[in-house]
Amino acid sequence: MIRFEKVVKKFGDVTVLDELDFDVRKGEKVTIIGPSGSGKSTVLRILMTLENINEGVIYVTGRPLWHEEKNGELVAAGEDHLREMRKEMGMVFQQFNLFPHMTVRRNVTEAPVQVLKLSKEEANERADTYLELVGLSDQADKFPSQLSGGQQQRVAIARALAMRPNIMLFDEPTSSLDPELVGEVLNVIQRLAEEHDLTMLLVTHEMQFAKQISDRVCFFDKGKIVEQGTPDEVLTNPQEPRTQEFLKSFI
Numbered sequence: 001m002i003r004f005e006k007v008v009k010k011f012g013d014v015t016v017l018d019e020l021d022f023d024v025r026k027g028e029k030v031t032i033i034g035p036s037g038s039g040k041s042t043v044l045r046i047l048m049t050l051e052n053i054n055e056g057v058i059y060v061t062g063r064p065l066w067h068e069e070k071n072g073e074l075v076a077a078g079e080d081h082l083r084e085m086r087k088e089m090g091m092v093f094q095q096f097n098l099f100p101h102m103t104v105r106r107n108v109t110e111a112p113v114q115v116l117k118l119s120k121e122e123a124n125e126r127a128d129t130y131l132e133l134v135g136l137s138d139q140a141d142k143f144p145s146q147l148s149g150g151q152q153q154r155v156a157i158a159r160a161l162a163m164r165p166n167i168m169l170f171d172e173p174t175s176s177l178d179p180e181l182v183g184e185v186l187n188v189i190q191r192l193a194e195e196h197d198l199t200m201l202l203v204t205h206e207m208q209f210a211k212q213i214s215d216r217v218c219f220f221d222k223g224k225i226v227e228q229g230t231p232d233e234v235l236t237n238p239q240e241p242r243t244q245e246f247l248k249s250f251i
């Protein structure tokens with residue numbers, strides 16, 4: 001579903017992804033862990049074409065994501081192509097990023113109506129389905145500011161799902177939540193992982209959660225994968241000193 005081949009990403013002189021090779025298979029649940037600044041968010045942002053790259057090739061569902069060279073960068077090209085690629089992937093951000101002036105329902109129906117050209121009725125049906133899935137059927141007419149952080153993040157998940165993506169990307173979805181609200185969001189993600197055929201790529205510091213839901217855990221440091229394997233291999237019996245050092249801070 002996803003393949004990075006020798007991808008280089010620089011910000012100025014700083015190399016953030018260093019010839020990164022990375023694959024995710026269909027239906028696989030992959031967790032990325034690693035220190036702050038190691039390039040985790042950049043991987044997801046590149047997939048959503050929110051960042052360009054400098055070198056390498058990226059494939060999403062077998063199709064290359066990058067085309068044109070412009071000023072030494074490889075720029076995602078072609079509006080139609082990008083629109084198709086974005087339909088494959090939904091992303092949930094650390095800071096929910098809901099539309100503050102829209103109701104919960106409108107937040108969920110907006111992209112299906114605007115991008116997928118669904119009728120209002122069809123989009124509303126989808127909103128009902130996915131708001132129920134995240135346990136927020138009774139909050140549809142509220143505005144984001146009237147909800148708790150955990151509820152807002154669950155709306156963000158419903159909004160992403162309403163586009164029926166094949167791939168879901170989560171970037172530290174619980175990092176900005178009060179501790180007592182983390183569980184309700186993780187529960188929703190866990191249900192998605194268990195009951196749906198989605199391919200999932202998740203950045204998180206919730207190690208116990210990563211253990212439960214991941215097929216594979218990748219430890220990133222300095223723009224490279226230092227170690228990867230089953231949750232047991234990487235989180236319980238890490239082989240690399242850098243992984244061991246990193247995990248010490250979570251005990």
Ligand code: ADP
Pocket residue numbers: 011016034035036037038039040041042043
């Ligand atoms: P992580 O998510 O692992 O904490 P990021 O992928 O956000 O790391 O960032 C990797 C590195 O790239 C960091 O050193 C960060 O400061 C830098 N970086 C990220 N975005 C930008 C940007 N827009 N401009 C300059 N540097 C950036």
Ligand code: MG
Pocket residue numbers: 040041042
């Ligand atoms: Mg990050």
